[in-house]
Amino acid sequence: MLYSATTPEQKRRMLREGLASGKLQQFPGAFNPLSARLIQEKGFDGVYISGAVLANDLGLPDIGLTTLTEVATRAGQIARMTDLPALVDADTGFGEPMNVARTVQELEHAGLAGCHIEDQFNPKRCGHLDGKNVVDLETASKRIRAAADARRDPNFLIMARTDIRAVDGLAAAQDRARALVDAGADAIFPEAMRTLEEFAAIREAVDVPVLANMTEFGKSDLFTADQLSSVGVNMVIYPVTLLRSAMGAAERTLDAIKAEGTQQAQVPNMLTRARLYELVDYEAYNQFDTSVFNFQVPGQH
Numbered sequence: 251m252l253y254s255a256t257t258p259e260q261k262r263r264m265l266r267e268g269l270a271s272g273k274l275q276q277f278p279g280a281f282n283p284l285s286a287r288l289i290q291e292k293g294f295d296g297v298y299i300s301g302a303v304l305a306n307d308l309g310l311p312d313i314g315l316t317t318l319t320e321v322a323t324r325a326g327q328i329a330r331m332t333d334l335p336a337l338v339d340a341d342t343g344f345g346e347p348m349n350v351a352r353t354v355q356e357l358e359h360a361g362l363a364g365c366h367i368e369d370q371f372n373p374k375r376c377g378h379l380d381g382k383n384v385v386d387l388e389t390a391s392k393r394i395r396a397a398a399d400a401r402r403d404p405n406f407l408i409m410a411r412t413d414i415r416a417v418d419g420l421a422a423a424q425d426r427a428r429a430l431v432d433a434g435a436d437a438i439f440p441e442a443m444r445t446l447e448e449f450a451a452i453r454e455a456v457d458v459p460v461l462a463n464m465t466e467f468g469k470s471d472l473f474t475a476d477q478l479s480s481v482g483v484n485m486v487i488y489p490v491t492l493l494r495s496a497m498g499a500a501e502r503t504l505d506a507i508k509a510e511g512t513q514q515a516q517v518p519n520m521l522t523r524a525r526l527y528e529l530v531d532y533e534a535y536n537q538f539d540t541s542v543f544n545f546q547v548p549g550q551h
């Protein structure tokens with residue numbers, strides 16, 4: 251009932267253990283708190299909270315328009331609904347190194363298990379689009395160092411994302427990954443890798459966990475969990491997958507209502523009322539009510 255009984259500290263330990271387990275950690279992107287429940291129920295290892303999804307959900311493009319307050323608030327609402335660890339996309343950290351430090355403390359406070367901070371210029375863009383740019387190594391390292399120093403829980407995961415592959419190539423991505431680990435990164439997110447061999451090259455360059463971004467319509471093929479495991483990737487995200495699926499379904503239903511004058515034919519594709527109630531644990535609230543209100547007033551029989 252209500253929120254997860256697992257504490258943020260426990261979730262952060264779970265994330266660390268999962269990354270050290272040798273088993274690929276699969277983190278689908280939750281597009282709202284309810285979908286985080288579904289992700290947990292289906293047996294995934296954790297929940298990803300995508301910057302693109304948070305921006306798109308507000309009707310905005312993913313170009314650094316969302317604020318720290320918006321991201322921390324929404325990420326906190328999602329994280330508290332699941333017993334799984336949640337990793338959030340902190341974009342470029344929302345400013346200069348001191349802002350990055352505050353970002354990390356806000357995200358810790360919101361109950362996140364970790365975040366990733368990238369080395370793009372502001373305004374940032376989707377890592378799978380052309381025309382992005384990256385900051386120099388010193389600036390990128392300062393962001394990561396500030397993030398690592400700011401956390402109060404040593405298990406809060408600081409993941410460094412580098413977008414440099416698309417700008418300067420794979421060797422540059424290996425160098426930068428190494429340097430960001432030296433700056434304090436606990437894990438590396440090499441953005442826009444093209445092949446499995448490229449993931450293997452990053453794996454070779456660093457000895458911290460490596461993440462693969464399996465976003466649709468991007469630069470990489472959608473590799474399977476087995477393929478990613480075979481090159482030593484530790485964690486995979488499906489960042490926008492559920493939002494795209496849900497919005498695809500919504501569009502088809504709206505089209506059907508327009509064309510047919512009723513949603514009837516779409517009903518079999520919908521989550522039933524019973525299933526929805528199950529996901530929000532309706533029954534537990536019912537029982538709470540019954541136990542609270544099931545009393546007798548003395549003298550009244």
Ligand SMILES: C[C@](O)(C(=O)O)[C@H](CC(=O)O)C(=O)O
Nearest residue numbers: 300301302376377378465489
């Ligand atoms: C992972 C990502 O940063 C996100 O915000 O989810 C995006 C995903 C996308 O736009 O498809 C990215 O830059 O890859």
Ligand SMILES: [Mg+2]
Nearest residue numbers: 300301302339
């Ligand atoms: Mg993003």
